[in-house]
Amino acid sequence: xxxxxxxxxxxxxxxxxxxxxxxxxxxxxxxxxxxxxxxxxxxxxxxxxxxxxxxxxxxxxxxxxxxxxxxxxxxxxxxxxxxxxxxxxxxxxxxxxxxxxxxxxxxxxxxxxxxxxxxxxxxxxxxxxxxxxxxxxxxxxxxxxxxxxxxxxxxxxxxxxxxxxxxxxxxxxxxxxxxxxxxxxxxxxxxxxxxxxxxxxxxxxxxxxxxxxxxxxxxxxxxxxxxxxxxx
Numbered sequence: 001x002x003x004x005x006x007x008x009x010x011x012x013x014x015x016x017x018x019x020x021x022x023x024x025x026x027x028x029x030x031x032x033x034x035x036x037x038x039x040x041x042x043x044x045x046x047x048x049x050x051x052x053x054x055x056x057x058x059x060x061x062x063x064x065x066x067x068x069x070x071x072x073x074x075x076x077x078x079x080x081x082x083x084x085x086x087x088x089x090x091x092x093x094x095x096x097x098x099x100x101x102x103x104x105x106x107x108x109x110x111x112x113x114x115x116x117x118x119x120x121x122x123x124x125x126x127x128x129x130x131x132x133x134x135x136x137x138x139x140x141x142x143x144x145x146x147x148x149x150x151x152x153x154x155x156x157x158x159x160x161x162x163x164x165x166x167x168x169x170x171x172x173x174x175x176x177x178x179x180x181x182x183x184x185x186x187x188x189x190x191x192x193x194x195x196x197x198x199x200x201x202x203x204x205x206x207x208x209x210x211x212x213x214x215x216x217x218x219x220x221x222x223x224x225x226x227x228x229x230x231x232x
Contacts, residue, residue, distance in 0.1 A: 006052060009039050010063035016090055022097040040067040050079055061091045069098030074106050074172075081174040084206045092208050103172065107141040115144055127151055142171035146178050153181065158188040176206035183215070192219055 013036060014029045016022070026033055040049075044067060052064035053076075065083060068076050080102070083095040105112045114134055121127040131148035138144055149164035165182035169175050183198035196219040203212045219225075 006040075006044065006049075006063045006067065007059050009036050010059065010066065012036070016093070022093060036066070037070045040070045044071065046072055046076060050076055053079060053083060058088050058091070061086065061088065062094060065091055065094035065098050069094065069101040072098060072102050074102060077102055077172070077174050081205065084176075084208060096206060096208060099174065100177070103143045103146075103175070106143060106172075107138045111138040111141055111144070115141070115147060119147060124151060124155055128155075140171060142168045142175060142178070145171065146175065146181070149178070149181055149185075153185060156188075158185045161185045162189070174205060176202045176209060179205065180209060180212060183212075192223060195219060196223065196225075 013032050014025070016025045046068070049064045049067045049071065052060050053068065056064060061083065065080065068080060072080070077099065080095045080099045083091055084099075086092050086095065104115065107115075111134060114130070118127050118130040118134065121130065128148070128151055131144060131151065134144045135141065135148065145164045146168035149161045149168065152158075152161035152164060162182050162185035165178045165185060168178035169182070172178070179198050179202035183195045183202060186192070186195035186198060196216065199212055199216050199219065202209060203216060207213070
């Protein structure tokens with residue numbers, strides 16, 4: 001019954017295309033998605049959604065992935081990561097998007113809101129000071145380190161950015177974004193072997209990242225390394 005009901009609400013949403021951008025899709029079905037969120041938050045607990053993701057059919061897994069993006073916590077982080085290699089491309093897309101949503105609300109509500117506020121600040125020095133305060137206040141909040149790394153990268157502070165990426169990854173071993181960011185830092189620091197290692201690990205976690213496989217191939221070519229099937 002719960003499975004059919006969740007899928008019923010999911011089926012009221014406009015279809016997302018394979019390989020589509022979840023952000024564009026969200027804008028397209030804004031009102032319907034708000035209704036879906038309200039239903040999920042009112043009717044479902046996280047454990048039920050996890051079971052649907054693990055044992056449901058294709059459409060159930062899609063619905064559960066989307067729902068965990070709404071209501072999931074870090075308790076679903078590793079399970080969602082497993083579905084980055086789901087047989088269904090749409091499940092993979094929704095699972096990746098859900099992980100980012102979970103990461104952004106992984107700490108206390110006040111710290112989550114502060115992170116969102118800092119991301120909107122245009123003055124980089126002001127934003128950096130805010131991130132410094134936030135990570136001191138919430139030293140286990142991986143996404144705070146990751147977003148500070150993004151800012152430091154924009155400021156061309158590549159070494160400091162790489163350090164924050166590494167911290168985010170240590171706190172959240174599923175953080176493919178932090179690994180990809182670390183690889184970009186190493187590229188700018190002219191450390192191609194370290195970049196290749198980070199790109200490979202990022203691809204291992206999430207083989208759907210745009211441009212990462214190509215970056216791996218190019219670095220392997222430059223470094224004279226032969227590609228192995230178990231790497232990408």
